[in-house]
Amino acid sequence: MKTRLTEPVSRRAFLHGVGVTMALPWLESVPVWGDDKPNNASSEPPVRFACLFSGNGFHSKEWWAKGEGKEMELGKVLESLHPFREKLLFLRGLYNEEALIGGIHSCQTGNLLTGAHLAPGGAIQSGISCDQVVAEAMKSQTKVPSLALGCEPSIAAIHGNYSMIYSSHISWNSSSTPTPLELYPSLAFDRLFRDQTGKTDKSVLDAVIEDTRGLRNTVSKSDRQRLDEYLSSVRELEVRIDQAGKAGRLQGWRPTLEKPDMPRPADGIPQDIDQHMRLMCDILVLAFRTDTTRVCTLKLNNDHSSLRFPNLTSERSPTQGIDYMIHHLLSHTDGADWLKVNQFFAQQLAYIAGKLDAVQEGDRTLLDNSMILYMSSMMTGNHENKQLPVVMVGRGGGQIKTGRVLDYLDKPNRKMCSLYLSLMDKAGVRLDKFGDSTQRLTEI
Numbered sequence: 001m002k003t004r005l006t007e008p009v010s011r012r013a014f015l016h017g018v019g020v021t022m023a024l025p026w027l028e029s030v031p032v033w034g035d036d037k038p039n040n041a042s043s044e045p046p047v048r049f050a051c052l053f054s055g056n057g058f059h060s061k062e063w064w065a066k067g068e069g070k071e072m073e074l075g076k077v078l079e080s081l082h083p084f085r086e087k088l089l090f091l092r093g094l095y096n097e098e099a100l101i102g103g104i105h106s107c108q109t110g111n112l113l114t115g116a117h118l119a120p121g122g123a124i125q126s127g128i129s130c131d132q133v134v135a136e137a138m139k140s141q142t143k144v145p146s147l148a149l150g151c152e153p154s155i156a157a158i159h160g161n162y163s164m165i166y167s168s169h170i171s172w173n174s175s176s177t178p179t180p181l182e183l184y185p186s187l188a189f190d191r192l193f194r195d196q197t198g199k200t201d202k203s204v205l206d207a208v209i210e211d212t213r214g215l216r217n218t219v220s221k222s223d224r225q226r227l228d229e230y231l232s233s234v235r236e237l238e239v240r241i242d243q244a245g246k247a248g249r250l251q252g253w254r255p256t257l258e259k260p261d262m263p264r265p266a267d268g269i270p271q272d273i274d275q276h277m278r279l280m281c282d283i284l285v286l287a288f289r290t291d292t293t294r295v296c297t298l299k300l301n302n303d304h305s306s307l308r309f310p311n312l313t314s315e316r317s318p319t320q321g322i323d324y325m326i327h328h329l330l331s332h333t334d335g336a337d338w339l340k341v342n343q344f345f346a347q348q349l350a351y352i353a354g355k356l357d358a359v360q361e362g363d364r365t366l367l368d369n370s371m372i373l374y375m376s377s378m379m380t381g382n383h384e385n386k387q388l389p390v391v392m393v394g395r396g397g398g399q400i401k402t403g404r405v406l407d408y409l410d411k412p413n414r415k416m417c418s419l420y421l422s423l424m425d426k427a428g429v430r431l432d433k434f435g436d437s438t439q440r441l442t443e444i
Contacts, residue, residue, distance in 0.1 A: 124165055170299055417437035
């Protein structure tokens with residue numbers, strides 16, 4: 001497989017402190033990205049790539065889109081994306097041929113971003129995922145090559161003669177090694193800013209205060225405002241991470257004790273799924289905003305997920321949360337509560353899109369300079385994967401015409417890996433072949 005990196009190596013700008021290195025957001029008076037240019041001219045922002053995943057598919061009647069631009073209509077699952085319809089692509093009919101082999105969860109997810117054949121019998125064998133191909137090409141240009149974030153622990157079991165490691169990972173950094181998931185918001189935050197991972201009593205902003213003061217004296221007035229907004233968002237996220245999990249709404253498998261019989265550790269996985277997901281969304285935005293990484297996957301839950309949703313009000317019982325049934329079983333009901341859960345997941349994408357679109361990077365927004373995929377490994381909870389649900393927000397640095405519905409269902413080239421070849425081109429990585437495809441989707 002031939003790889004060519006078409007983007008030049010960047011000269012980076014950082015704030016430094018004891019044990020802390022913070023990358024800067026885009027500033028008009030500082031050439032953060034690209035080659036140094038005369039007269040301190042601002043440089044072209046890079047393209048970022050992310051993939052959000054939620055397991056078990058979507059409501060059978062409410063995953064759809066039609067029309068173009070401002071006239072685009074969206075099904076109820078995606079209605080939170082309505083403000084971004086002009087920056088959205090809805091792709092219908094794409095599929096992974098290798099995922100058709102078993103028709104079960106454990107062999108439908110592990111090759112979602114690889115298109116590779118999965119080894120049965122408990123062996124672990126997939127392929128390098130498209131996000132990690134981009135991360136490898138970009139690794140010299142960012143502090144962190146990629147982030148693989150998750151909100152539900154991996155499943156260690158065998159299902160239908162396939163390892164459920166496949167159900168728990170979408171990112172693979174080798175054909176036999178899934179990219180380790182970071183489930184702890186505090187550790188993901190530390191990875192962005194601290195030179196050594198681990199909790200300290202000192203805020204990262206306190207550590208870089210001297211560098212910050214010096215920078216404020218050298219940048220433009222509008223850049224001082226951008227810098228203040230950025231530093232405020234970092235502080236807010238630190239505080240929220242410290243407070244995460246204190247509401248105590250438990251999701252997933254129920255323990256035999258109603259209350260813990262030991263003190264809760266200060267650092268851990270937040271037990272409130274809405275808070276956990278929102279923190280991970282904010283970490284993704286912060287990572288892209290600072291160019292600490294240009295590649296991220298966010299696995300909102302597993303395929304065959306055990307999450308529950310006490311934060312959502314049940315339609316069948318207004319006094320009860322949707323915690324009477326785990327996500328996997330709920331996916332087979334296709335009712336009003338299943339739709340609510342679908343909408344909750346799609347709202348995470350809409351939240352990310354809104355945050356990215358609010359950040360101006362020259363003539364475009366950070367959303368314009370990104371490609372954010374959202375997908376599942378099956379269309380519906382009945383394991384239908386002859387076509388996969390795929391939506392993307394962002395314009396890939398102005399290279400992608402959005403506000404469209406692209407239907408590949410009856411076309412000869414409808415491989416997911418053809419989509420990845422097209423998107424990797426926009427990220428500056430051109431391959432002759434990826435997974436099971438040598439063709440691109442020419443419309444993208």
